[in-house]
Amino acid sequence: MADRGYQPIEDYGVIGDLHTVALVGKDGSIDFMSFPHFDSPTIFAGLLDAEKGGRFQIRPRLHDGTEKQMYLPDTNVLITRSLAGQGVAEVSDFMPVGATEGEHCHALVRRAKCVRGEVAFDVVFDPRFDYGRAEHKVEQRDGELIFESQGDDGTAIRLRTDVPLDVSNGAAIGRFTLAAGQTAAFVLEQAVPGRESASAAPDYVADQFKQTVNFWRTWIGHSKYHGRWAEIVNRSALLLKLMVSNTHGSLVAAATCGLPEEIGGERNWDYRYTWIRDASFTLYALIRLGYTSEAGRFMSWIEDRCMDLNPDGSMQIMYGHDGRKVLTEETLPHLEGYRGSSPVRIGNGAYDQLQLDIYGELLDSIYLYNKYGEPISYALWENVIHIVDWVTEHWQLPDEGIWEVRGGQQEFLYSRLMCWVALDRAIRLAEKRSFPYPYDRWRGTRDDITRDILTNFWDPKRQAFVQHKGTNTVDASNLLMPMVKFISPTDPRWVSTLKAIEEDLVDDSLVYRYRTGDAASDGLLGEEGTFNMCSFWYAEVLARGGDAQKARFFFEKMLGYANHVGLYAEELGPHGEHLGNFPQAFTHLGLISAAYAIDRKLSDAGWMG
Numbered sequence: 038m039a040d041r042g043y044q045p046i047e048d049y050g051v052i053g054d055l056h057t058v059a060l061v062g063k064d065g066s067i068d069f070m071s072f073p074h075f076d077s078p079t080i081f082a083g084l085l086d087a088e089k090g091g092r093f094q095i096r097p098r099l100h101d102g103t104e105k106q107m108y109l110p111d112t113n114v115l116i117t118r119s120l121a122g123q124g125v126a127e128v129s130d131f132m133p134v135g136a137t138e139g140e141h142c143h144a145l146v147r148r149a150k151c152v153r154g155e156v157a158f159d160v161v162f163d164p165r166f167d168y169g170r171a172e173h174k175v176e177q178r179d180g181e182l183i184f185e186s187q188g189d190d191g192t193a194i195r196l197r198t199d200v201p202l203d204v205s206n207g208a209a210i211g212r213f214t215l216a217a218g219q220t221a222a223f224v225l226e227q228a229v230p231g232r233e234s235a236s237a238a239p240d241y242v243a244d245q246f247k248q249t250v251n252f253w254r255t256w257i258g259h260s261k262y263h264g265r266w267a268e269i270v271n272r273s274a275l276l277l278k279l280m281v282s283n284t285h286g287s288l289v290a291a292a293t294c295g296l297p298e299e300i301g302g303e304r305n306w307d308y309r310y311t312w313i314r315d316a317s318f319t320l321y322a323l324i325r326l327g328y329t330s331e332a333g334r335f336m337s338w339i340e341d342r343c344m345d346l347n348p349d350g351s352m353q354i355m356y357g358h359d360g361r362k363v364l365t366e367e368t369l370p371h372l373e374g375y376r377g378s379s380p381v382r383i384g385n386g387a388y389d390q391l392q393l394d395i396y397g398e399l400l401d402s403i404y405l406y407n408k409y410g411e412p413i414s415y416a417l418w419e420n421v422i423h424i425v426d427w428v429t430e431h432w433q434l435p436d437e438g439i440w441e442v443r444g445g446q447q448e449f450l451y452s453r454l455m456c457w458v459a460l461d462r463a464i465r466l467a468e469k470r471s472f473p474y475p476y477d478r479w480r481g482t483r484d485d486i487t488r489d490i491l492t493n494f495w496d497p498k499r500q501a502f503v504q505h506k507g508t509n510t511v512d513a514s515n516l517l518m519p520m521v522k523f524i525s526p527t528d529p530r531w532v533s534t535l536k537a538i539e540e541d542l543v544d545d546s547l548v549y550r551y552r553t554g555d556a557a558s559d560g561l562l563g564e565e566g567t568f569n570m571c572s573f574w575y576a577e578v579l580a581r582g583g584d585a586q587k588a589r590f591f592f593e594k595m596l597g598y599a600n601h602v603g604l605y606a607e608e609l610g611p612h613g614e615h616l617g618n619f620p621q622a623f624t625h626l627g628l629i630s631a632a633y634a635i636d637r638k639l640s641d642a643g644w645m646g
Contacts, residue, residue: 042087043376044068047600047615050106050115051276051292052145054132055283058292059145060084060619061130063104063601065117066094073143073227075282075289075358076309078167078190085295085381086372091165095128095149095223097121098157098212108602112253113275114246115602124154124217133245134252134283142235144226146242151215158215160200160223163208166192168369168383175204182209183228193228197236261327262629264636269596272603273625274326277319280622286334287311287358288319291607291618295369297378298565298608298617305378307385308607308618310364312355313342314394314439317401318626324409325633336406339399340413343420350427352399354392355385364388391436391446396428397455397462401521404462407470418472425463426475429482432456433489438505439514440550447505450494451514457486458521490523495530501537502530504551511537513550513571516578526582535578546594547609548572566608566616569595573627577634585638592631 049060049068057077059070068083068090082090099122106117114131129148149158164184166173171188182202185193196202200221202211213221224236235241256278262270281288291308298304316339323332341360346352353362366386374381403421407413432453435446460483467474494502496509504512515534519526542549547567572595580588598613599605605624607617 043084045614046084046296046375046606046619047604049600049604049619050108050117050130050602051279051604051620052113052115052130052132053279053292054134054143054145055279055281056143058279059130059132060292061106061115061117063106063117064094064100065096065104065119065128066092067130067145068092069293070145071309072192072194075280075292076307078192079169080164080166080192080194082165082168082372084293084375085369086169086374089165089169089372091163091169092161093147093163093225094159094161095147096159097124097126098159099124100126106601108272108275109250111257111271111275112250113279114250114253118152121156122154124156125152126150126156126158126215127152129246131246131249133249142226142229142232144224144236144245146245147223147225148220148242148246149213149215149223150220151217153217155214155216158213158221160202160211160213161208162196162202162210162223162225164194166190169372170369173207175207175209177204185228195224195226195228195234195236197224197226197234198222259327262325262632264632265639266596266632266636269599269603270326270629270632273628274322274328276604276620276625277322277622278331281331281335282358285338285359286331287338287356287360288315288335288622289358290315290623291621293618294383295372295378295381296375296606296616296618299378300376300610300616301378302564303378303380304565305374305380305382306618307364307366307383308621309358310355310385310388311338311358312395313339313352314354314392314398315623315626317398317405318623318630320402320405320410322626322629324405325629329410332406332410336402336410339402340417343399343417343424346420346423350423351431352395352424353388354390354395355388362388387437387441387443390441391434392438392441393428393432393434393436393452394439394449394455396424397458397521399424400459400462400466404466407466412470413466415472418466418470421463421466422474425459425479428456428459429478432482432486447507449505449512449514450490450502451512451517453486453490453494454518454521454523457483457490457523460486461522487523491530499537500530500533502534510552511541513538513542513548513568513574516548516571516574519578519581520574526578532582535582538575542571543575546572546576546591547598548575566610568608569598569605569621569624570607570627573624573631577627577631580631580635580638583638585635585642585644588631588635589639592635595628 070081072080083092166186167188176183181197202209222242294307366384368380438449548571550568576592604620606615606619607621
């Protein structure tokens with residue numbers, strides 16, 4: 038297994054400008070960055086191939102490996118501090134925020150500083166365009182270099198700095214020395230023909246630093262969460278904001294593509310897209326935190342998708358952040374993958390799968406926004422009718438389910454459950470707003486689904502609700518049954534189901550989404566880690582069931598698995614290492630929801646601390 042030059046996934050912080058993000062390692066190397074948008078081809082992808090992926094590293098030459106990385110409090114400005122001989126060095130990383138797409142230059146700012154003593158730095162700026170598939174040319178000018186892709190992507194970037202750099206094999210390399218208090222700045226930005234570079238201004242770096250810090254502190258200052266875990270909840274909120282498109286209002290599921298769920302395995306997916314499934318979780322979190330503006334913009338994005346239904350009234354499970362429908366999956370055989378985990382995939386072939394659960398999440402998000410945000414329009418309601426009518430005719434179909442299995446369709450309990458949610462929320466919304474709807478058909482279908490779940494997905498021998506018809510195995514997605522109000526968290530059937538989940542899927546505070554050898558075939562080889570989102574679901578369910586202290590214990594144990602700056606990947610491996618795409622929005626959405634639920638239960642029980 039190849040393992041040359043790879044930092045652990047959890048050794049990264051993330052910065053962004055609400056259009057894309059960059060992963061910055063403890064060693065001062067930017068090893069992943071799609072540019073200029075979340076799902077654009079990468080210009081740095083050292084995480085996926087340490088030799089061919091590209092990187093942008095600034096690091097003290099005499100570092101001793103004791104780097105520390107932190108966020109400037111209440112911001113997404115990242116500081117990496119190193120001991121270097123007798124000196125202390127810092128690199129501050131941020132991306133200017135707040136500009137609209139039309140005026141945005143997509144900049145990344147890195148400022149090296151000597152805090153004490155004297156420090157020699159090495160810098161390597163080695164972009165590899167189009168996931169390392171395209172050659173590029175370099176043009177040196179006074180105080181700047183222009184790197185222009187020769188591939189179909191046509192990307193051109195500018196690196197502006199006063200530090201002398203040499204160009205070798207398409208990379209800019211240099212060494213510079215700073216005395217105490219001295220700084221050196223590097224600005225990467227999109228080079229747009231005919232557009233003047235804002236970074237040419239003499240005070241650009243200092244001004245943008247102040248504006249960026251003020252932007253993030255003002256934004257997080259509007260958070261309405263003041264509970265027991267304010268610091269980690271706010272960090273999750275700041276991370277989620279980083280992954281919301283300032284242009285479209287949509288949330289991408291993760292910052293990266295191709296990071297493995299098992300080292301050396303093939304479970305490597307592209308999550309830089311927007312899932313309908315995430316909608317209700319996202320709107321719930323944003324509304325709870327007090328960010329009604331962000332919730333409204335995401336709702337507008339959802340409404341646009343509802344206005345663009347398939348002819349039969351169905352919709353896709355995921356889209357590009359800009360709403361595009363085709364997300365063709367392909368592999369990148371020239372990249373070896375993180376620590377030899379291949380194939381590296383871009384695009385996502387699951388976009389045209391049948392996943393019936395999305396209709397429940399969609400209708401739940403519309404219901405929540407109408408209740409806590411603003412009343413929805415009648416035009417949206419007319420499209421809701423088309424969607425729910427489609428559900429009434431197709432809810433019994435087998436599908437690929439929430440986990441997007443590739444081993445054949447099944448009648449999954451979670452899909453059936455969320456079809457029930459779609460009918461239930463649509464009926465509640467219609468009654469609340471006095472909207473017209475086919476009363477008998479919708480209510481009859483909701484009752485049919487209820488009876489189907491209680492009869493055909495219940496295993497009387499195991500005393501548990503099972504993953505799909507014809508099996509006796511359980512699934513962590515069943516944890517949402519009481520959370521969507523299908524069943525009481527104290528109902529005997531649910532209590533025994535939770536016990537079965539604990540026996541089969543819970544490992545201390547960590548939860549597997551399913552056991553790969555026992556559950557429905559996902560069509561893939563190998564194993565995977567525990568699923569962080571499911572672990573937070575488990576803690577929340579415990580609180581809803583009345584055991585707030587146990588819920589708190591497991592929740593706070595999960596907090597201990599965050600990385601050094603409070604971020605989570607998708608999964609955790611057998612040694613607590615982070616696996617899968619990073620950072621993952623769904624995990625942080627689960628954290629916020631669990632924090633609210635456990636806080637409320639503890640307060641209701643009179644616990645002050």
